[in-house]
Amino acid sequence: MLRIHFLLRQPNKKGVKAIYATVRYSNQTVILYPRMSIHTDLWLRKKGINKPKDVPENNDLKDKLSDFERIVRRTHMELQAQTPNSIVSPKLLKTAVYAKHLNKIVEATVKPQKENRILIADFFQQLIDDSKNKDRVSQDGRLITAATIRSYETTKMHFCNFQIKQHRKYRLVDTDQKLIDAFSNYLTYEKKISFNSVGKYMKTMRTLLNYAKQKKLITSEILADIKIKVNHEEVDNIYLSMQDIKDLTELKGFETPVHDTVRDLFVIGCLTGLRFSDYSKLYTARFEDGFIHITQTKTLGRLTIPIHPIVKKILEKYPNGLPKVPNNADFNGCLKDIGKKLPQLRTEFEKITTREGKPVPVKHKKWELLQTHTARRSFCTNEYLNGTPTITIMAISGHKTEQSFLTYIKADALQHAMIMKERWLKNDNTDV
Structure with a gap:
């Protein structure tokens, strides 16, 4: 069984420290450096526990550490499958992991140049298409309903009209609190849309951004700095006696x-x-x-x-x-x-x-x-x-x-x- 633990170098000295991983399997130990660091104030050290603290600032780092752990486990499994009757050597595992991890780092530096150009309106269409094509499902695994998809389409229409009013096209990487508030105010005060409908459209914006994060098109840091209010009020409606x-x-x-x-x-x-x-x-x-x-x-x-x-x-x-x-x-x-x-x-x-x-x-x-x-x-x-x-x-x-x-x-x-x-x-x- 392969076990991975992340630790800090010189954890007792305050400041930004490098993170390293100890990988143990079949009486073998490998020390790996994922090229990540963190300030000691944001690292949790308790008896038997070493990990980034559960705070928004660490969300992206935790995702990267999880990705690195998956690379290690997948690489070990692949190497072991090639030589099922022998133990994977620490040197071979280290070389293979670093090769894959370095390749991922290179991709991550090139890919954002393309992702930075992705427009919110275009990604809205991807959200709609993926939901229609069943490539995207709800968190509990169910298909997205036609009514929900119609809500996506209506929100996209309002956002596109908002862009015309602003005389610009927004990219995913432009998303911040100022943009979210401006869109909400546009719906509320310029379009004079009802309170509940504004809440519904802002909920769709939150869905859109979460999907973009899932697709690794925006980072956890961007989402952590954005608060999207999904307001709702109980409105009087008739019933039949x-x-x-x-x-x-x-x-x-x-x-x-x-x-x-x-x-x-x-x-x-x-x-x-x-x-x-x-x-x-x-x-x-x-x-x-x-x-x-x-x-x-x-x-x-x-x-x-x-x-x-x-x-x-x-x-x-x-x-x-x-x-x-x-x-x-x-x-x-x-x-x-x-x-x-x-x-x-x-x-x-x-x-x-x-x-x-x-x-x-x-x-x-x-x-x-x-x-x-x-x-x-x-x-x-x-x-x-x-x-x-x-x-x-x-x-x-x-x-x-x-x-x-x-x-x-x-x-x-x-x-x-x-x-x-x-x-x-x-x-x-x-x-x-």
């Missing part, structure tokens, strides 16, 4: 059969708590003994949901199985057409969002705010108001904490007062 949902089911005279299907699937979403990615593909689910059994598209978690009487009635309408539905955008368009037909959704709803750093109230007709996600929010809110235990609703909705769930649902002060009043009546604690 149980009476609204029942009224929806009774609507007739739609413009097209597609509208009828959209209404039915949306109602199912309102009564199951499923995301659009799941209730739009219910034809893949298993219906058995009064339950829906489905594997969630987003989390791959398995769900078992009781079939509501209204859902049962809808399912009976499609004896050959639920039909496929339009994509998210077209589905939302149909929903708004349907919502106009309900008198209660033609009333006004004031939605407050943050723009230019200030809260801005905007009045909408409720039907204008109908979207695929309204179904899941309606389910969560109605079940909460109905007294269903929070933990039970969360098991279906997928919320991880009770706080995030309570922030998500839309039960206003009057409804909370109604819940309290009902409990008082039930418990007979006071005369109401």
